[in-house]
Amino acid sequence: MFVEWMVRGKLLNFEELDYACHLDLIARSHGIENAQKYIKKVPLPFRNEVLYETLLVNCVLAGDIQKAEEVFKEIKDQCLRLTVSICNQMILLYKRVAPGKVADVLMLMEKENVKPSAFTYNLLIDLKGRSNDLAGIEVVLNEMKACGIKPSTATQTMVARFYMHGGLAEKAERVVEEMEVQLLESKDRRHVIRSLLHLYAVLNKPDDVARIWKLCTEPNLDDFLSAIKAWGQLGRIEQAEETFETMANTPAKLSSKYYNAMLNVYAQNKLLAKGKQFVERMCRNRCPHGPLTWDALINLYVNSGEVEKADSFLLKVAEENPGRRPLFTSYFFLMKGYAKRGDIHNTEKIFDRVKKAGYSGRPVHYRLLLEAYINAKVPAHGFLERMRGDNVRPTKKILRDLRST
Template sequence: MWALRRASHPLKNRGFTVGTSWACSAKPDLASRHPEVKAHIHGSTQSISDRCRTMMRFGNGNLDAFKFSMCSCGLSSQAGAESSNEEDNLEDGFSELETPARSDTVQGITVEDENDDELISEPDISEEDELDASAQEMQLSDTEMDVVEKKLQHKRVQSALFKALLAASGSSIHLTLDGWVEEGNVISRTEATITMLNLQKRRLYMKALQLSEWLEAKKPFDLIERDYASHVDLIAKVRGLPKAESYIEKMPKELRGEVIYRTFLANCVKASNVKKAEEVFNKMKDLEFSVSTFSCNQLLILYKRMDKKKIADVLLLMEKENIKPSLFTYRLLIDTKGQSNDIKGMDQIVETMKAEGIEPNTQIQALLAKHYVAAGFNEKAENIMKEIEGGNLKENRLACRTLLPLYAALGKVDEVGRIWEVCESNPFLDECLAAIEAWGNLGKVEDAEAVFDKMLSTYKRLPSRCYSTMLKVYANHKMLAKGKDLVKRMADKGGKIGPLTWDALVKLYVEAGEVAKADSILQKAAQQNQLRPMFSSYMAVMDQYSKRGDVHNAEKMFHRMRQVGYVARLRQFQALAQAYINADAPAYGMRERMKADNIFPNRLMAAQLAQLDPFKKTAVSDLLD
C-alpha cells in the first residue's frame, strides 16, 4: 500500500475523469467483479504535489477521528472531464465479447439470446448517469445468486413477469402485479430479482421502483436488507438523493444496515455530490460499520472526477485500516496514472499489483496498451497486444474486440484488417462495433459502412448503440447528409432514440457547423423527461457558443445543465469564462459563483479569471489613477 501511495503523488501533466458503474449489491466484492470503467483525456493541466506530510496530518494517527474534509482542496479541470473532443460516456473499449447464442434455464427462467428483439435496448451509459450502468440487484440467497450470476455473465435472462410489466403502462404496474397473483402465479425472490435486473438494464427505473414499492407493500416473500437497499437505489435514480435520504431516515433502525448506506453512497458518487458522499461515508464510520474496499473504491471514483488530490488520502485510510486493494482498485489507479501521462508511475502500480499476487486481466492489459499508445510508447503497447492475442487468434476470439481499437490507435491498417478477417465470417455484435470504430478512426469510412451493412443483414434488429457508433464516424468526418440518412433508416426500423443517439446527433450537427440545430435537438431530448442527455452533449454545444463569444447562449446552456440535474463542475465554468473572454465582456461575480458551488480554480481557470477581472490593474490604469 505504501508503494501505491507513493505512486499516487505525481499525477501531472493532464487531468482525467473516470466513470464507473456496477451493481451496488449485497456482496461487497460484486462491484470489483462487474465494473465498467470509462476514462477520457482532456487537455487541462493539473498536478498533485507530494502529499506525504499532508496525508500524515490528515490521518493524524487516529482512525476513529478520521474524517474526510467537507471542503475541497482544489478541483482539477476535469469538470466531468467531458470535453468537446473527448467524450466520457462512450462504451468502454475493452469490455468482454458476447458469447455465441444458446438457450438455458435457471429455475424455470429462460436465458435467451443476447440479441432477442425484446431485450435490445440503449446500453447503460454511466458517468452521465454519470457512470452508472448498474442494475441495483435484489439479492437471492448466496447459492441462488451464484447460479444466476453465472448465467448472466454473457446472457440476458427474462421471465414471464418481466414481459408482463414491460407491456403494462406506467400507471397500471400495481394492477398488473395484483392481477398476476390473482391468476395463481407466485412471485418468488428469483422471479422478482430477474425482473428487476431486466427493468434496470432497459433503464425503466420508474417501473422498477413501482415493482419495489409493490413488493414492500405486499411482501410476497420475506424482505431482507438488500431488498430495501434496492428500493433506496431506485428512489435515488428516479426521485433524487433527498427523497432517498428521507426514505432511509423513515426506515426502522434495525433495517438501516451497511448495505443501505453503501447503496446511498454509490448514488451520491454517481451524482458527483462530494459533500453528501463524504457525509455518508463519515456517517458509516460513526455507525461503526467496517470500512470496506467497496466504499473506498467509491471515494476513489469520486475524487478521480472531482478532486484528484484526495486520492492519496483514501489510500492512506486503506493502509491504516488494512484494507486490501481489489483488482478494480488497481484498475482505477492504473488508469489515473495513464490519463495523467505518468507512464513510470503506471508501471510502478502494475509492479505493486503483481507483487501482491494479482496478475493483470485482459481489461487491465488493454488499458495499459491504450495509455502506452497515447504516450507514444508504441513498442510497449505492441508487446502487450501480442500477449492479449496469444498464440491463436481464432481460438482466442475474445481478444479481437480488444485489439481492433488498439491497432487503429497505432494507425496499423493491415493489423485491423487481419483481425477483422478472423471475425468477418461470423462476427459478434461487439466485434462489429469495434471494427466500425476502428475503421472510422483510420479514415476508412467505406470499410466502416461495410461492417454496418453486415450487421444489418445479420441481426433482426440492431440496438441503438450500433447506429450511434456509425453516426459518430459520420460526425468525425463531417458527413452530415449520410448522418441524416442513417437516422431516418434507424427511425424506419423502429430503433430506440436515447442519450447515445442524441449525443451522436448533436456532435454530427456541431461538426457540420449547425450549432443551432444541435441545440434544438438537445432541448427536445431533455423535454422528453425520460432519460437526460449526456454531459458531453451539452458541453459540445456550450463549447461552440464559447468559441463564438456568445455569452447569452453559453449562460443558457449552463443553466439548462443545472435544470436537468448536472452538478456544476470546473469544466463548465472554464467554457463559460472563455465565452466572456472571447466576447471581450466583463464577468462580474464569477469567483463568487464558483465558490457557491464549492469549485476551486486550477491554474488554467485562475488565468481566465485574472483575464476577466474588471478591476484588474494595468500600466494605463495606474497612470490614470
C-alpha cells in the first residue's frame, strides 16, 4: 500500500490521527481482523482511545457484535479513557441487534461518570419509539432537558412521528406547535420548514402544509422536494404537479432524484397511467435512471396491482445492470405484493432473490414471508428454525402471529 511505503521510507511522521485514518482504511478495505493486526504495529503511545474507537466504529458499521464487544472490552481492560462517543457506538449497535444490552452500557456510563450527549439521547428516543414505549420517550426527553440539552429539529421530528405512530395525535401536534414557535428564531429555517411540511402532511392538515409552504419565499430544490412529498402524502396530486412544474422551470438542472420524487407520488396514489406518462417524459428529457427510479416504478406497479409486471421488470434491470444492485425496498415491495395475495411460492422466490442480491436476513423479510403463509392459511412449519439459521431474532409480532397460525 502507498501509505505503508511512505511509512517504511520515513516520508511521513505519523501522529495520532494519521494512525487512526490508516487503521480506518485497512478496516474498510481489508476487514476488521487485518485492522486488529495493524494495531499491534502502532507505537504504544498512539494505541489510545482514538485508535480503538476507529476500530469500534468499523465493527459497528459491519454489524459485527462479537468483534465490537471484543474491542470494547479491550478499551476497558487497557484502562483507556471511556468517552461518550465510544459508548454511543455500542448503544447504536445494541439498538439494532440486542436492545436488552443498552441498559448495561448506560449503567457503565453512570458508573464511569460519562455524561450522555445529544446523540445518546436521540439513540434512546429512537429505541423507545421503535418498541412503542411512548412513556419512555417522555422520560428520556425530560432527562435531556434537565441536562441542558435542547432537542434539535431532527429530534422533535422523530418524537412527533413516534407519537403519531402510537396514536397520540394531540401530543404530536403540541411538538409541531413548539417547532413553529422555534421557526421564528431558528438559524436553519429551511430545515424546520421541511420538517413541518412533512409532519403536517402526516397529520393530514393540507391547509397547514399550504401555509408553511408560503413561508418558503425563495425555495431551493430540496425545499421543492419536501413540498412535493408532502402533497403526495396528502393525495393532493394537482398541487404536487404544480410544485414540480415550478421547480422544473427554475434555472437549476434537475437530477433523477427530483423526477423520482414525483414518480413516487404517482406510485403512492396508485396512478399507473400518470406514472407511465411521467416515465416517458423522463426518457424524453434524458433523465438518467438507476436503482431509485427502478424502486419507484416497482412501487408504482405493485400498488396498482401489477405485481408480476413489477417482478419481471426488477429481474430485467438486475440482469442488464450487474454492477448496480436494486434497493432493498424494491424487493420489499414485491414480497409485500405477493404476501398480500397469499402467494407463498412467489414470496419465497423473492425472499431467495433478496439473499442472492447480498442483503442480509432481517426480521422484515420473515414478517412478510409469514404473512404469505397466514394469508394462504398454510402452517409455517420450522419458521423459527429458519430464522435462527439466518441469525435473525424474531420480533414480538412474528412470535404472536406464529402462535395464532
